[in-house]
């Protein structure tokens with residue numbers, strides 16, 4: 001069963017990104033206390049990358065054991081590995097190069113350096129996810145479930161930005177990716193936002209996460225946020241589809257909140 005969305009509104013994008021960074025650090029510390037390691041799925045986009053910078057700048061960042069954080073991406077642009085358009089490249093610059101990660105836990109989706117098509121890179125990413133799920137299952141001595149391990153590892157937090165057209169990850173309105181029900185990862189062609197070729201987790205994969213955090217700022221996103229929170233059909237408004245199993249948080253700024261249904265509005269207390 002997935003949780004009803006909770007909306008937390010912050011005065012502007014810089015306060016928002018600092019607040020998400022503080023939440024993320026706290027969450028990773030809590031999960032590591034419980035499981036020894038934590039898994040986060042990163043997003044690209046303005047708020048996603050700005051939040052990673054805010055994490056790197058936070059005096060609390062050393063509270064996380066970064067070598068025991070597993071990093072995955074919700075989507076990636078299918079271009080060269082060192083292309084500045086890559087979400088992973090931007091994450092590297094904003095955060096990963098500033099902390100002590102374990103390279104074996106940084107799971108960057110494939111690029112044109114190694115694959116001939118976004119579908120091949122998607123298949124490879126799905127395979128790596130399923131191997132991580134199997135390894136997690138095997139390592140958990142308390143996990144005596146008879147069934148096969150799932151195709152995805154435990155995602156503690158999935159971060160998702162939202163485009164002005166309401167896309168999330170690289171799932172765009174009316175395209176095949178947002179309709180996908182079986183696969184965990186899809187290759188995307190003809191993305192309306194450049195670059196045209198991408199790799200994306202699907203909605204069923206995203207929705208295995210314990211927590212999904214939608215991170216959005218700006219007036220140009222207000223329509224998408226309003227429609228998503230009003231419960232529009234995800235095929236037309238992909239941002240209405242993601243839901244964490246225990247928590248779905250919308251962490252947004254006032255500009256993005258102008259069309260949020262009144263009953264969902266809750267201003268974040270100063271300092272949260």
Ligand SMILES: O=C1O[C@H](COP(=O)(O)O)[C@@H](O)[C@H](O)[C@H]1O
Nearest residue numbers: 043044045046047161162163169
């Ligand atoms: O292309 C993408 O766009 C979205 C949102 O980006 P923004 O710059 O409008 O905030 C992002 O969430 C996604 O990961 C990315 O690949």
